[in-house]
Amino acid sequence: MSPRLSAQALRDQWYSRGQAEDLIGPEANSSRDWKLFAESWNGLPIDAFMGGGETYRRRRHTVFNVHTDGQFEQLAPRPYVQSSEINNLEGDVQRYFEPIEPEVTGSALFAGLLSGLSAILEELHGPDVWHHQCFQNRIVTSTEKTGDPTPWGPHCDGVDYVVTLLVARHNVQGGRTGLYDAGTKERLHAETLLPGDLLIADDTRTLHDATPLTPVDPAEPGHRDVFIDVITRGSEPR
Template sequence: MNPEGQTAEQVQRTASDALVADGVHLLPADVTTASLDLEPADWERFRRHWEDLHPDVYADARGTRRLRRYGRFSLTGSAGRIGLLSSDSFVQPEESNPLYIGVDRTFEPLTDAFVTDPVFVAVLRLLARLATALDGPARWSAKVHPFRVIASADADGLPTPEGRHRDGVTLVSSLLVGRQNALGGASSVFDPSGRRLLRTTLDRPGTLLLGDDRRTLHSVSPVRPVDRSRPAYRDVLVVTFAPG
């Protein structure tokens, strides 16, 4: 049972129903952790992968300091069989991110340790089950982006420099992995008319924000350091699902 007295299946059913009804759902950290049957040591091991990311030169060229890696996976069948695909260039679909439409971006691939980490595998399978509430393709294509946004005294960190946008997928998710010395970074989700459906700051590792990307847009406010003599970090795992 999770802290709210629900089984993992009940948590997933609640999240699925909310996604279908509202287009957005927030899983608190303790609910996510319990539904995945993870221990604190599992999260700490998973967090260390964010110390092995590489600079995003495309964001740097626009004045945003960000580290990341990138990987693609296929998921098939009710058991969520996972297949690692080649890490081709990342291309934003049309009518999605306005900064990078038509731009092929190449990023360092995910490490073997990341791909095989039990936390990542559990999260990917959970997201596949939730995505299936929105659509039922024979195969899902999942794109995986571990991000670190960095802020300093003279430069805010910009998690979404493109502003309010879509990713051109079915399910978009953001899992907080860690925050260090950070203020801001509030996530907002909107309907197509601009009405805000949700605003929240992912502030505890394990907090998971889910959105039906076909029906919503999202953005994240700038990040600033609490102690301006040190950098601020916001570490998230962004995973999107689209029919394969």
């Protein structure tokens, strides 16, 4: 039996592994919303803030607060900032990205993801507001360029929880997700996520990374699409 997302696993082992459908029902992988969700990665702009002038990452970013009463609040566009202690390539830079398209954020699937994640965290912490910084990321690779999802290596994001939902893999090898004890650096978990697989980790206790990507068929480029949600307890990040 496949593992299911649970607050108990997140409490006991600092991460929980399951499926998107654990949050939003079995229709997640077949509904019109999932198709729209996955196809929206095809229109992501190039991330202009990559260290070293690299251009193999595409990205959109939108921020929400999810309240205990079910209120789902999209916040005004704002920069994404990480300290240089966390991100030695792009730290201390105000990075502005195009927002996630409204037909995606307005879907029942998207609302179900954020509401379901917030519900799991409220099992651990009780009622609160949960601040979700949501990203659509595509890493592109070809014979000319290896795509590296985490060029700064194992890291934390300076929030409370980090969610990785694998949306698509096309003509790629690599991209194996790893989780590590932030204190000892011991590996806690590693796997190559497949479409629909979802991993949530305690960012205060773990580090995470993903291995570089290369194309399976060198005659065409490949890509790996993920939805990332970095979550902070309270209405704003620390």
